[in-house]
Amino acid sequence: MSSNKEVTDQIMTYVGGENNVNDLYHCATRLRFTLNDKSKFNIKELEKMPEVLGAVNSGDESQVIIGANVGVYFQEIVKNYHIANDGKSEKQASSSDKKDKNIFKRAINVLVGIMAPIIPVLIAGGMFKVVLALCSLFGMNQKGTNYQILSFIADAAFYFLPFIIANSAAKKFNTSPYLAMLMAGVILHPNFAAMVTAGKPIALFGMPIRLVSYGSTVIPIILIVWFMSYVDKFAEKVSPNMIKTMLKPLLILLITAPVALIIIGPLGSLLGDGLFAVINFLDAHMPWLVPTLMGTFCPLLVMIGMHVSLTPLAALELSKYGSETVFGPGMLSSNLSQAGASLAIAFKEKNAKAKQIALSAGVTALSGITEPALYGVTLKYKRVLACVMASGGIAGLYSGLTGVVRYSFGSPGIFTLPVFIGKNPNNIINALITAGIAVVVSFISTYFFAVIDNKKEVNDTTKAKSTIEVHSLKGVVDGQLVPLENVNDQVFASGSLGSGVAIYPSNGMIVSPIDGIISMVYPTGHAVGITTDDGQEILIHIGINTVNLKGRGFKVNVKQDQKVKAGDPLVQVDLDLVKKEGFDPTVMVLALNTPKENIKVNKTKNITIDDNLLNISSLG
Template sequence: MYQELGRLILENVGGKENISNVTHCATRLRFNLKECKKVNPDKIKVAKGVIGIADSNGQFQVIIGSEVSKVYKEIIKIIGTIENQGDSTDKKRGFVGFFEIISGIFTPILPPLTAAGMLKAVLVLATTFGWLSRESQTYYIFNFVADTAFFLFPVILGYTSAIKFKCNPYMGMLIGGILVHPSYLALINAKEAVHFLGMPLKLVNYASSVVPIILIVYVMSFVEEFADKVSPKFIKFFSKPLITVLIMAPLSFLVLGPLGSIAGEGLALGVQAINGFAPWLIPVLVGATSPLLVMIGMHYGLIPIGFNELAVNGFDTVVGPGMLVSNVAHGGAILAVSLKTKNRDLKQLAGSAGFTACLGITEPAMYGVTLKLKKPLIAVMLGGGLAGLYCGIMGVVRFSSGAPGLASLPIFIGEARPMNIIHAVIACVIAFSVAFISMFVIGFEDIPNENSENIEIDKEEKPKRELVTDGVIQVKSISRGEIIELSSVKDDAFASESLGKGYAIVPEVGEIYSPINGVVSSIFATKHAIGLEGDDGTEILIHVGIDTVRLNGEHFESCVKEGDTVKAGDILVKFDKETVIKKGFDISTPVIVTNTSDYTEVIVSKFGKVNVGEDVLALA
């Protein structure tokens, strides 16, 4: 029963006295806890009715699925009303706050940086094999296209840092822009003494730098608050940004920029010192522990170090080699599970998840297989650690950014180190082979929930519908936008298909329409998620954006109510797309078939740009 599951979860998060706040979204319970050490996650995640657990944005989350509201109600019945002591996501301290900040700053810019890095790798391949001359204008243009994202790092990071530090992102871009303005670079190239406001100016080339702009924007967030307070209301529109830039320009050039540059260089020197003392240490640690770091979000702490190394030294020894072999090892272990298991569903999931892990996307493998079976984690760490040792001994580095997987091997090609790519390939072979063989030796429990807590959820009886099984059911697009793989959604519960199969769309407009004919079965209080039951028995969950529950319904407008009959193409929800994006939320919208098990196949039939009402998902 829901009451029993609620009691078990409550007991293993430390009881009522350990909860500062508890809410729920469309699929998961969200706990803000006073002491995380009181949580017993092993007891929670094996309980029947629990799909998985996650620790995100300072919240301990228990993923339940569409029945989450019923479990939440039972928990509230037990503990009563808890005075909200504040969402820890607003004022984070220590490691949790640091890693969330780094994640928020770097995650949005990974696609352009990956594109730039892979283009660099393609150029290296083209020139190495004689397909393109370095003297050609084509090479010249492609080369500066690839350099642009790195050169403009201060501008790009100025935007994402400002969003994370809750100040004007366009002012962040402006401050980043002054650091790489051609006139400032001309002063550097002139190599003459420069004075600003009567003080000597230390000329630093901030192109491709990481630490200075983050430090500058952090300080700007306080300066902007000051400018807002001292500006009279009737002239605030222009006085606030003017005061901000008048204060920040001198601070940036005379104090913060040079300090950030020194910190960045010190970070690089620290990594060099470790590599000089024990060149195998960092790749071994990263290769072996990457899955653990990803689970708790600490891998985000490595990202700025890797980018800083690329900016200062032109190569990265921290992130690239270790995470490459770890991801390939993850693929090897999960593909071994696919071959070894007798469970048809697990075989299918492990086969696809293992392949994507080798390409650098490990979330489906991690949350769909590894954490459920547990023992594959040992094989992954063995393979990643041994391959990391080889990387360290052979001095493997990456010369650009990119998703750490087999698809990004070209970023390990460097003219100055012709054997680097060979050693990277050998390391991948070691990682895959060791993890694959280890998985067969170690073995695993083929039925993940064999020793689960004996808690069953008896779902309420629903009027039985006659499913359409003699043909293909079409689920339509919910908006105008771009259809993407569900696995690419930045939410592990959706990406791993734990909640069901389906598709995701990045809407171009703030309007969501019904993909089927049926009734509205549920609307979440914050209006960001809606459940539908189709006339043909299909059960659909639409979740507008990622983690948008934190907006508490702001910027969302529901156009229907529970129990309404809708047809495909009827509008369900409106939302202020631009404001939601500006507040830092990903608007990728999963559309999940929550009763996936009722169908033999759930197949996305179209990717890319679509209009409202186009057939995009086939159920058979």
């Protein structure tokens, strides 16, 4: 099994390297990159990695879907790579933004980029509210000190939401997050809040200020920080270098704060009121519509990572009414439909490995995380996506007709069903029935209508055995042949990365053993991947733990996607440096997608780059 470092190095290679990354953050299941050149985002190679569930370009973002371990890999990348939020120059940023002239699409991408990083905050506050509701249900006195303290802890995540959004928005708009949070402090200041509560008209130098309570709001602070980003650029240009440190932040505050209070904040509040009017209309006249649509089309939104764009609407509705129907009921229906479909495939599938994947994905979907089910089951088998969407729509329709609402944030699943406990005692009952409909209908429809073509797999295997092709690999370096099981590294010796052979080198010139295309080059130069025209994948790993040299002593002579011939130089290694630093220089040559029994290794003790190293028998 590859280490976290090797996995993240490979991911960074396939997104175009450190210099191609303008920004990186993560949500619950995926790494979200903003790249300077999206053409370098290698979806095909990323999806070959066992640790990656999928990869997709969504608007301005290039997303690598990981699952539950996304936080681990994110921290590994942050630790080993220098990725700044403002890594893209102003010129690059404006050029990139102009590429997409669809204003609506750009707005959605910005909204997703702002909201996705703060979802853990919303979940923390939401689940704390669930705990508080359960405490009240089991007898805690709501007028007591304990309840009051727990209550303001839970409310803090929502009341001070503008501070959190300001930080995230500042990173998206390439401006100072600290000054952005200062703007949030202006609209949330206790003195201003007291003026709003008093209800008496106020004005600044004769200009009226609309009395708005900005606690728990979303849209006003996003618009304020967006405006501030332009003020930031203006202040940068007009401030003399000698006094820029003092003058620039003063100008930003002096211009942005009054405009925020007089114009932008009230405008954002009016936009919010408009959205409330739409939500009220739908709840009053078509309460079934939104949960049905969400239950049906949520898998498609998740595929492109745009489901996050609905979070502001849910947050707005929660802050205004204490419950929401935009996101929770429909997503509960969709998530558990994914679970039902995966469990059905686990029962129906005959292949042991596929059965295990489906069962694991089903359990994960029950807990509210659906990417493993979506990419491992729903999109893999014929008709399953249709079953999931139909089942989610039916369950969503029931939740809409019965008025199911969600009282706080939390990815809808069986473990977060308490988010549906609230003022209406029937709400949790109908949420449970919604969940049951989703799982049962999806399970039954998938079991009877999904297509698992085991017969085709058998026929393909039989056909494949009819012809055998043999590929010969030359030596990659002069040296002494070492059986792979004798290598001083358990991962390589066990064959878990692939079967092959090792060479203890006598010089530092590593060459290609076969004709093919460079499919991967580690930034540190210690490993190179080659793929032949018929799909044979060869990994050349230079030294043991030499990744820790961080490229010192390695001169890479090839680039990703470059065609190479057998004998072409790949990497020049300073063996003296490698040995001096205490690392084993043994070079491993592995056939990644070939069974051990199909590999025949040369028995010669010494090898040169002109000798035959091993033969690979492939079924074709």
